[in-house]
Amino acid sequence: MEAAPVANLEVVLKEAMSIEGAIGVALVDFTSGMTLATAGGSAELDLTVAAAGNTDVIRAKLRTIEMLKLPDGIEDILITLDTQYHLIRPLHSRAGDGLFLYLALNKGRANLALARHRLRLVEESLEL
Amino acid sequence: MIDNRGAAVEPLPRRERSARFDGPPASAHRESLAGPDTDHAVRTQLAGLRHALPGVRGCVVAGVDGLLISHDLTGDPEPHDLAALAATTFGLGRQAGLALRHGPFRESTVHSHRGYFAVYAVSETVLLAVLGDDGLNVARLHLEARPLANRLADLLHVRTA
Numbered sequence: 356m357e358a359a360p361v362a363n364l365e366v367v368l369k370e371a372m373s374i375e376g377a378i379g380v381a382l383v384d385f386t387s388g389m390t391l392a393t394a395g396g397s398a399e400l401d402l403t404v405a406a407a408g409n410t411d412v413i414r415a416k417l418r419t420i421e422m423l424k425l426p427d428g429i430e431d432i433l434i435t436l437d438t439q440y441h442l443i444r445p446l447h448s449r450a451g452d453g454l455f456l457y458l459a460l461n462k463g464r465a466n467l468a469l470a471r472h473r474l475r476l477v478e479e480s481l482e483l
Numbered sequence: 484m485i486d487n488r489g490a491a492v493e494p495l496p497r498r499e500r501s502a503r504f505d506g507p508p509a510s511a512h513r514e515s516l517a518g519p520d521t522d523h524a525v526r527t528q529l530a531g532l533r534h535a536l537p538g539v540r541g542c543v544v545a546g547v548d549g550l551l552i553s554h555d556l557t558g559d560p561e562p563h564d565l566a567a568l569a570a571t572t573f574g575l576g577r578q579a580g581l582a583l584r585h586g587p588f589r590e591s592t593v594h595s596h597r598g599y600f601a602v603y604a605v606s607e608t609v610l611l612a613v614l615g616d617d618g619l620n621v622a623r624l625h626l627e628a629r630p631l632a633n634r635l636a637d638l639l640h641v642r643t644a
Contacts, residue, residue, distance in 0.1 A: 388622030407622035414620075 363482045368394035371458060371477045376465030378439065381457045382481075385410045385445075391454065400459055409443055409457055431471065438462050444474055450483040522553055524638050529555040532631055538619035540598075543612045544605065544635060545569045552609065552639070560614070569612035572602045590628075592621065599624070603632045606641035 364382065371380040372394045379395035381402045388410035396402040416429060432443040440460040446452070458474055460467075529542040533555060541556035549570030554562035576591040587607070593600040599615035601624060611632050613624060636642070 386618075388620040390622070403622065404626060407620060407626055410620050410622065 364392045365394075367477055367481050368392055370480070371456070371474065374458070374460070374465070374470050374473045374477075376440075376461040376463075376470065378459040378461055379405070380459070381406045383410060383455055383457055384453055385413050385455055386453045395459075402457075405441075405459065406457060409441070409455075413443055413445065413455055431474070433467075433471075436462070440465055440467060440470070442471065442474055444478055446478060446481065446483075448481075448483070451478075451481065454483075456481075521638055525553045525635060526555050528631060528634055528638070529553070532613070532627060535627060536615075536620065536623060538616040539624070540614045540616065542614070543569060544639075545610050545612060547573055547608050547610060556614070565612055565614065568600065569602045569610045572600070572612075573604075573610055576602070590625070592625075594621070601625075601628065603628050605632045605635045605639070609636070609639060609641050611635060 368380050368382065371377065377395060378397065379393065379400050379402050381393040381396075382391045383389070383406040384391060388407040390403050390406045393402040393406075412432065412434075413429070416432060420427060420429070428447075429445050431445075434441040434443070439462050442456075442458040442460065444456045444458070446454045446456065456474060456478060458470070460470055525544060529544070533539045533541060541554065543554040543556065543562050543565045544552040545566035546552060547570055549567040551563050551566040554565070556562045556565070572591050572593065573588055577588045580586055580588050588604050590601065590603045592602075596617070598617050599613070599619050599621055601613045601615070601621070603611045603613075605611050611628065613628060615621070615624065
């Protein structure tokens with residue numbers, strides 16, 4: 356039998372937390388900025404605040420692409436901080452329309468290329 | 484007024500300022516009671532939210548009795564109407580909280596097809612209502628409106644809800 360969607364969400368986000376260097380991960384609705392699910396996070400990284408703030412990032416980029424009249428979509432957005440990587444990955448499935456995955460990584464411990472690849476696999480395994 | 488189905492709509496009833504509510508909100512500063520400095524400070528806070536968040540059209544601060552205390556709306560809709568709607572939303576939220584034994588009202592968000600109307604408790608007697616477009620980042624609104632309600636409680640010298 357197929358697992359309930361919520362269980363799948365938790366399992367998939369837990370899997371994203373197993374990516375080397377992961378600090379926190381969230382599935383976010385960028386039409387409202389609301390968080391659907393989170394895993395990890397810390398006192399220094401409030402994932403609901405990060406989700407609401409990064410909603411503005413993804414909206415700004417989508418608006419820019421529209422203004423540039425580029426017939427293209429976002430695969431992912433990488434933000435490099437002094438000590439962290441933040442990866443933003445919009446969901447490409449029809450059911451995931453309007454949602455994105457947000458992954459914060461410890462820069463010293465993470466392998467960026469591998470993390471990006473693993474996040475793509477996480478996105479593909481997400482059933483909504 | 485004509486609604487989008489072409490039927491005539493009665494304008495919202497409006498209470499006169501003279502018909503004052505004699506109940507508890509003695510501590511709530513009315514427009515006439517709040518000094519010009521306080522009112523200016525409140526309006527600055529409200530404008531701050533509007534500038535910080537795209538999609539926010541304006542705010543009103545109102546008593547739980549539906550009378551307007553302050554606002555930063557320009558043009559439509561009429562701030563007195565929004566103050567009354569804030570009190571109505573509060574009333575429904577308070578009843579739900581009482582019936583479910585969830586305690587005093589904290590906030591209520593109405594998401595309609597073309598916009599948001601969010602009401603936050605500033606104190607037991609004062610409300611903050613925010614009007615937003617449908618594209619509003621409502622998660623960010625919640626994050627920013629709660630501390631704003633606390634700052635308004637300080638400015639208006641009312642007890643925080």
